[in-house]
Amino acid sequence: MRGRTPTSAPATAGEIFRLVREGTAGTRTEIGRATGLSRTAVAARVDRLLADGLVTEVQGAAATGGRPAARLEFHASGGAVLALSVGISRTKAAVCDLAGEVLAEDVLEQPASSGPETLLGAAVELLDKLLDGVDNPVVRGIGLSIPGTVDGGVGGSAGVPALPGWEGIELPPLLTTRFDVPVRVDNDVNVMALAEHAAHPEVDDLLMVKVSTGVGAGVVAGGVLQRGAWGAAGEIGHTPVHDGPGIGCGCGNVDCLEVLASGAALVRDLAAAGRDVNGIADVVALVKQGDPDAVRLVRTAGRRLGEVLAAAVNLVNPALVTIGGDLVGAYDPLVAGVREAIYRRSVAAATQDLRIEPGLLAGRSGVTGCAILVLDEVLAPSSVDAALSDQDE
Numbered sequence: 001m002r003g004r005t006p007t008s009a010p011a012t013a014g015e016i017f018r019l020v021r022e023g024t025a026g027t028r029t030e031i032g033r034a035t036g037l038s039r040t041a042v043a044a045r046v047d048r049l050l051a052d053g054l055v056t057e058v059q060g061a062a063a064t065g066g067r068p069a070a071r072l073e074f075h076a077s078g079g080a081v082l083a084l085s086v087g088i089s090r091t092k093a094a095v096c097d098l099a100g101e102v103l104a105e106d107v108l109e110q111p112a113s114s115g116p117e118t119l120l121g122a123a124v125e126l127l128d129k130l131l132d133g134v135d136n137p138v139v140r141g142i143g144l145s146i147p148g149t150v151d152g153g154v155g156g157s158a159g160v161p162a163l164p165g166w167e168g169i170e171l172p173p174l175l176t177t178r179f180d181v182p183v184r185v186d187n188d189v190n191v192m193a194l195a196e197h198a199a200h201p202e203v204d205d206l207l208m209v210k211v212s213t214g215v216g217a218g219v220v221a222g223g224v225l226q227r228g229a230w231g232a233a234g235e236i237g238h239t240p241v242h243d244g245p246g247i248g249c250g251c252g253n254v255d256c257l258e259v260l261a262s263g264a265a266l267v268r269d270l271a272a273a274g275r276d277v278n279g280i281a282d283v284v285a286l287v288k289q290g291d292p293d294a295v296r297l298v299r300t301a302g303r304r305l306g307e308v309l310a311a312a313v314n315l316v317n318p319a320l321v322t323i324g325g326d327l328v329g330a331y332d333p334l335v336a337g338v339r340e341a342i343y344r345r346s347v348a349a350a351t352q353d354l355r356i357e358p359g360l361l362a363g364r365s366g367v368t369g370c371a372i373l374v375l376d377e378v379l380a381p382s383s384v385d386a387a388l389s390d391q392d393e
């Protein structure tokens with residue numbers, strides 16, 4: 001909603017901020033025209049945004065015969081957001097500017113099984129250290145992702161076998177005791193999908209597939225991330241495939257993707273084949289060396305992933321399937337298998353122009369997505385207005 005009708009309430013500072021951020025209006029005159037506000041009302045609201053640091057003023061080019069009008073621009077350096085991407089085996093932390101650019105980042109080598117209090121306590125210390133090296137350390141929000149379904153009401157894990165000890169724990173309070181700012185929590189693959197969508201603004205319909213220790217997908221349809229009714233959209237890891245060897249899964253099913261095509265499954269199978277593998281990095285290294293068993297097993301994993309994705313492609317008709325996660329280092333055989341199965345099993349109408357590509361943000365989509373998640377909230381007009389009125393109190 002960009003235009004305003006004369007009967008609507010006067011535009012707030014937050015709404016003016018949106019006009020500036022989206023590039024719809026850049027001068028006070030343009031803001032006045034877009035909002036119908038008087039010059040003094042525009043000036044009062046713009047002054048508050050300037051004082052808060054959300055916008056900045058730059059001298060425009062001289063108009064012929066007149067004084068150059070000062071232009072207002074979104075001030076990406078006017079604060080920071082914190083991003084925490086919790087993984088099963090390690091957590092990535094970053095400080096990002098208000099445009100989502102990573103300013104400082106580090107990795108916390110600590111498994112999620114250490115529990116939310118211990119892990120997020122260590123993460124807060126790491127974030128504090130990262131903030132020391134940033135020019136404008138005013139924190140405006142925190143985006144947090146966890147590897148599992150998120151209970152939106154609690155802001156925590158909805159109970160995922162991969163995260164023992166996290167079920168039902170309210171996570172935002174573990175961060176707000178140090179940083180008193182809004183916290184948003186989402187599933188790890190959902191935030192990666194947000195990041196890939198931002199990196200491909202021309203694509204409205206995409207599937208983001210993450211293959212790391214586990215397997216999951218994020219769905220963007222019609223330009224909007226789809227979380228589903230209970231936050232479980234894209235949980236493809238526990239979909240069984242048709243020609244598996246009959247391996248039982250923790251969920252009670254047999255031959256789920258998670259036990260056949262995940263990084264953990266490949267580590268298990270290559271170790272059984274006599275290779276010295278301790279983690280996904282070893283699987284990737286073997287594939288890069290051309291180890292025939294590793295290449296064959298990764299390709300088979302890709303085919304099984306493709307079998308499940310084919311149904312999703314028929315259902316959603318994405319323009320792009322992007323593949324990320326730790327196993328993306330073994331991209332060639334993985335995606336050869338994915339392609340083979342998708343093209344065999346999906347309808348031609350859904351695959352004729354389908355792109356299947358590695359994620360653009362190799363290794364960074366988790367923290368970038370967490371930043372986008374919280375920026376969507378803290379830079380929304382209503383949040384900007386609420387933050388400005390808090391300062392008045």
Ligand SMILES: [Zn+2]
Nearest residue numbers: 238249251256
């Ligand atoms: Zn399962």
